[in-house]
Amino acid sequence: xxxxxxxxxxxxxxxxxxxxxxxxxxxxxxxxxxxxxxxxxxxxxxxxxxxxxxxxxxxxxxxxxxxxxxxxxxxxxxxxxxxxxxxxxxxxxxxxxxxxxxxxxxxxxxxxxxxxxxxxxxxxxxxxxxxxxxxxxxxxxxxxxxxxxxxxxxxxxxxxxxxxxxxxxxxxxxxxxxxxxxxxxxxxxxxxx
Numbered sequence: 001x002x003x004x005x006x007x008x009x010x011x012x013x014x015x016x017x018x019x020x021x022x023x024x025x026x027x028x029x030x031x032x033x034x035x036x037x038x039x040x041x042x043x044x045x046x047x048x049x050x051x052x053x054x055x056x057x058x059x060x061x062x063x064x065x066x067x068x069x070x071x072x073x074x075x076x077x078x079x080x081x082x083x084x085x086x087x088x089x090x091x092x093x094x095x096x097x098x099x100x101x102x103x104x105x106x107x108x109x110x111x112x113x114x115x116x117x118x119x120x121x122x123x124x125x126x127x128x129x130x131x132x133x134x135x136x137x138x139x140x141x142x143x144x145x146x147x148x149x150x151x152x153x154x155x156x157x158x159x160x161x162x163x164x165x166x167x168x169x170x171x172x173x174x175x176x177x178x179x180x181x182x183x184x185x186x187x188x189x190x191x192x193x
Contacts, residue, residue, distance in 0.1 A: 018042045019060065020129075023053040023067035023079050024095075033066060036122045040130070050074030054082045064129050065092040069103065077110055084111040093129045095120070151186055158183070 020042050024030035027048065034044035045060065047053035050071050056062075057079070065083055069076035076094060083090050094107045099117035107115050114128050154172065158179075161168040169179040 019062045019064070020044045021047060021053065021056055021060075021062045021065040021067075021090075023047045023050070023065065023076065025049070025068060025071050033122055033125070036126055040126060050076070050078050053079045057082045057086050061087055062090050065090050066095050066125070066129060067092065069094060069096040069107065070098045077107070080107065080110040080112060091129065091131075093125065095125055151182075154179070154182060155186060155188070 018041065020037050022030050022033050022037070022044050024033065024046070025048055030046045030048065034046055037044040042064070045056055045062070047056050050073060053067070057065075062083075065079070067076045067079045076096065080092060080094075083092055091113045092111060094104075094112045094115045095118060096103070096107075096115070097118040099115060104115040116125055116128060154168075157171050158165075158168040161171060165179055165183070166176050169176040172179060
C-alpha cells in the first residue's frame with residue numbers, strides 16, 4: 001500500500017508533525033542539536049544507540065532524521081535501512097565525523113538526503129535538514145569563490161617565500177611567468193614585488 005516513496009506512513013504509527021529523530025552517540029552534541037531543533041519549533045527525539053534508534057523508528061513516524069554513522073554497537077547504515085523500510089518519506093541527513101567521498105556516496109545510495117561532515121555549525125546542519133536557502137540566509141557568511149581561495153593560497157606562498165617569484169613558483173609547481181601573470185591581477189602583491 002505505501003511501499004513506494006511518497007505514499008505516506010502506516011496508520012498504526014503515531015505521527016508527530018515536525019518530529020526529528022537525532023541519532024548521535026555523543027550526549028552533549030545530541031542535546032545541543034535537540035535544543036536548536038526545539039527553538040526552530042520541531043520536536044526532537046534522541047537515540048544514543050542504533051538499537052534505540054531502530055526501536056524509535058518502528059514506533060513513531062518522523063518527518064526528519066539526523067544520524068551519525070559510527071557507533072560502538074552497530075552502524076548508522078542500519079538506522080538508514082530502518083528509516084527506508086519503515087518511513088520512506090523521512091528526510092535524513094547523515095552528520096558524521098567519519099566522512100570520506102566513498103562513505104558519503106554509500107550513505108546517499110542507502111537513502112540519506114545529505115551528508116554533512118563534523119564539525120559543522122548546528123544552525124547550518126538544521127538549515128540543510130529543513131532545506132533552507134543557506135546561501136541567502138541573513139547573517140550567513142558568504143562562501144568564498146574558488147578563485148579567491150586560489151589567490152589567497154598564492155599570496156600566502158609568495159609571502160612565505162620572501163616575496164621571491166622564482167621560489168614561490170617552484171613551491172606552487174608552476175612556471176615563473178604564469179605566476180607573474182597571476183600576480184598582475186592581485187593588487188596587494190603588485191606593490192610588494
